[in-house]
Each structure stands twice: as C-alpha cells, then as structure tokens.
Amino acid sequence: MPQSGPATGSSDPADAPPFPATGRRVLVSGASRGLGRALAQAFAANGDRVAVHYGSRRAEAEETLAELSGTGHVLLGADLADPAATAGLAAAAADALGGIDVLVNNAAVNTPHPPATTGYEQWTDAWQRHVAVNLLGTANLSHLAANLMIAAGTGGRIVNIGSRGAFRGEPDHPAYGATKAAVHALGQSLAVALAPHGIAVASVAPGFIETDRVAHRLAGAGGEAIRAQSPFGRVAAPAEIAAAALWLASPAALWASGTVLDVNGASYLRT
16 A cells, blocks of 8 residues: 555665656546547656546446557546545555556546525535535545655656636636646645655646537527637547646656646637
8 A cells, every 4th residue: 555654765766767758557437538638648648657537437448448549548437426445446556557647637526516596505515516526535645645746756647637616616616717727736845845855846727628528508599608708719538638737747747836827729818
C-alpha cells in the first residue's frame, strides 16, 4: 500500500534523473469515456503505459482500454468518494505499472442542482457527492501518488482537469463550479509543496467539450447558443483538451507548474 506519512525519497530535484518524455507510468482517473478516454488515448499514443480508472462504468472503460495503442495498460475500478478505495486504486496502479510517474485527475461528478428549484435534501446530497469525488477524491489521489513519486525519487507530474466554470460560475451546477475552483487552488498549493521533490502540478480549465454525455445539450437552439460562446463558433473536441494535459505532463512544462491553463476557445477571458 502507498505510505500515508511523509515519504523519504530525495528532496533535491537535482539528484533525480531527467523526467522522461515517454515510457511513463500514467494513472488517469475517470477514463471510461469522453475526455477521460481521450486523455488515456493521448498518453498511450505518446508511448506511455496507462492505468484506466473507472467508477461505475466498467463496460465503457473496457472499450477505452481496448482502443489504446501500445501495450502494458491496465483497467482499475474504484469509488473515489471512498478514501480506502482511493488508496487501493493508487496501490493497484503502482503495482500494475511498477510505479506512478504521472497522475491525471479527471474523475468528477457533474449533476444539475439549480438552487431555486432543487429541494434541500437533493441539494445537500449533490454538494456532498461533488465534494467527495471532485475535491476530496482529487486531493486524496494526489497525496497518494505524490508520496509514491517522492519515495521513488524520480520526480513526477500531476495534472488536474478543472473548469472555466470555476471562474465564470455554474448557475445550474454550483457545486461543480465551486469544487473545480477548489481543485485549481489545491493544484497551486501542491505545486509549491511538491516542487522540492521534482514534482510539477498544474491544472487545465476547459470550456464546453463535445462528448456523448452532453450531446443532448448541443442539439437545437441550445446547442447553437453554447457554440456561440466561443468566437470560433464551436466547442472543444476532447483531443484538444487531452493535448494540453499531455503537454503539462511533459518535461518541457516543468516551469508551468502552478498554472491554471485556460483551454476554452476564448469563450471566457480573464486576467
């Protein structure tokens, strides 16, 4: 099992070998479909070995696994709302891959709960589930992976999938926006804390992404309005967001540690 206390690996990044650009051990959470599948595909195509995590959608995760290029990939299930299951996932990924060099925190809950029309019981349930998975699941998995990286003494990368909703608000999904804002802040805290161990941490803040899960929202007039949010007149393809995450996990992106990278087609601009 991954250690729960402070790791004892080298604290001097200069002592670690150069962080590799390929052939890495990568854990992608929430990789059963959509963006998670695109992330797994991008790292596999890069020559990395990928642990494909799923929460409940095993059949879809098996499809993801089957579509990956290369060999040495593995399928792992766990409920990230359960700290013990999260620890088991990190341990299983490290055992199957021989360690973890890159963690991509993609798993998230995003169910509607507009405050004016959602009953109190449903409201509190929504908040508890969003916090448990989106924030605590990300924090716990990051802690476990970071300690494995520190113990190995070879540095590492943690990439969080955040959201533009953390900045512009999510009126029908307020817990999603709030937890993604917290994920951005978590990533920046970890970036400072883990830099002495050669671990870079950054976040991607996508806008709307075209996936099967939201296909119904892109139909008709509603879809036209969503596409019009970007001056490019469209929404992102999952592969575009995956490419940004792949770069943030690369050796070239070390100095981007701590950043929150907007990848939203100029649909929301901030300074």
